[in-house]
Amino acid sequence: MDSLHAIGFFVSAALAGAGGLFLAFTDRHERRGVAMGLIALGMAGVYASLSAGFAAIVVLICYAGCALLLARPDYRTVEQAAGGLWRQAGAVGAAALLGALAYAAFRGNFAHATFNGGPFGAEWVGRLLFAHDAMATEAVGGLVLVALVGAAAAWRRERPRDEREGRR
Amino acid sequence: MTVTLVSVLFVAAGLTALGAFIAAWRRDLSAALTGLPVMFAGAGVAFVGVARFSAVSGAPLLGHEVAVLLAIAALSATGLGIGLAGREGSR
Numbered sequence: 001m002d003s004l005h006a007i008g009f010f011v012s013a014a015l016a017g018a019g020g021l022f023l024a025f026t027d028r029h030e031r032r033g034v035a036m037g038l039i040a041l042g043m044a045g046v047y048a049s050l051s052a053g054f055a056a057i058v059v060l061i062c063y064a065g066c067a068l069l070l071a072r073p074d075y076r077t078v079e080q081a082a083g084g085l086w087r088q089a090g091a092v093g094a095a096a097l098l099g100a101l102a103y104a105a106f107r108g109n110f111a112h113a114t115f116n117g118g119p120f121g122a123e124w125v126g127r128l129l130f131a132h133d134a135m136a137t138e139a140v141g142g143l144v145l146v147a148l149v150g151a152a153a154a155w156r157r158e159r160p161r162d163e164r165e166g167r168r
Numbered sequence: 169m170t171v172t173l174v175s176v177l178f179v180a181a182g183l184t185a186l187g188a189f190i191a192a193w194r195r196d197l198s199a200a201l202t203g204l205p206v207m208f209a210g211a212g213v214a215f216v217g218v219a220r221f222s223a224v225s226g227a228p229l230l231g232h233e234v235a236v237l238l239a240i241a242a243l244s245a246t247g248l249g250i251g252l253a254g255r256e257g258s259r
Contacts, residue, residue: 001170001171003169003170005171006169006170006171007169009171009175009176010169010171013179016179016183016209017179017182017183017186020183020186020187020190020206021186023190023202023206024186024189024190024193024194027199032199032202036202036205039205039206039209043209043212043213046179046213046216047212047213047216047235049171050171050176050216050217050220051220052216052219052220052229052231052232052235054232054236055212055216055232055235055236055239058235058236058239058240059209059212059235059236059239062239062240062242062243063205063209063239063242063243065243065246065247066202066205066242066243066246069246069247069250070202070246070250072250074255074256075198075250075253075254075255075256076198076253076254076255076256077196077198077256078196078197078198078253079195079196079197080194080195080196080197080200087192087193087195089192090188090189090191090192090193091189091192091193093188093192094185094186094188094189094192094193095185095189097184097185097188098181098182098184098185101177101180101181101184101185102178102181102182104177104181105174105177105178105180105181106174106178108174108177110173110174110221110222111222111224112221112222113221113222113223113224115220115221115223117219117229121229121232124229124232125229125232125233125236128229128230128232128233129233129236133233136233136237137237140237140240140241143241143244144240144243144244147244147245147247147248148244148247150248150251150252151247151248151250151251151252152251153251154251154252154254155250155251155254155255157254157255
C-alpha cells in the first residue's frame, strides 16, 4: 500500500471516529444526521483505501440513507427506563470492549497474504452475492423487506406530543 | 507510514466500542439506536481489512461482501427503529 492510500486511510478513519464522537454527544436531530454523514464519508474513504471500491459506494449510499432518516425532525423521543447507574455500567462495558478488542488486535498472530483483487472488486462481490452466497443475499433481502414493512406500518400511527412527556 | 491489519483492526475496535458506548449511554432510545450502524461499521472495517491483508483461503473478497450486507442491514435496522419510535404529532 503506497503512502497516498495510507494517508487516505488514516484521514478517513479519523473522520469516521470524529463523526462517531459527534453522534455520541449531540442532541438535535439534524446534527445526528450530519454526524452520520461524516461516518458515511469516513467509512467510504476507509473502504476505498483498502481496495474495496464497490463496498465503499454501497456503504456511502446506505449510511447516507441512515443520515437522512436520522435528520428527520418529526420522529419521537423515547426515554429509556434504565437508570443512570446502568448507563454508566454500559459505558464502562464499552470501554472494556475497546480494551479487549485492541489487545486482541495488538497481540494477534495474523496470517499475511498478497492481495490479488483490483481496486473496485465489483465483479467478485457480485459473483459472491448472487452465486456463491445467494442464500445470505436473499436473507438480507427478506430482512430489508420486513424492516420496511414494519417501519411503514409503525410510522402510520401518529402519536401525540404529550405522550412523550408523560402527560397522558 | 503504512497500513497493516493491526491498524485496520484498531480502527474497527474503536468504531465497535464507540457504537456500544452510544447504545449504552444515550438516554433517548432513538439516539441510542444510532449506535447500531456504528457497530456494524466497525465490523465491516474488520471484514474488509482481513480480506485485504490476510485472506489466504476461501472465496476472494468475502469480507467485501459481508461489509456490503452489513451496510444494508444497518440501513434496515435504522429505518425500522425510526419507524417504531413513531411519528410525533402536532398536538
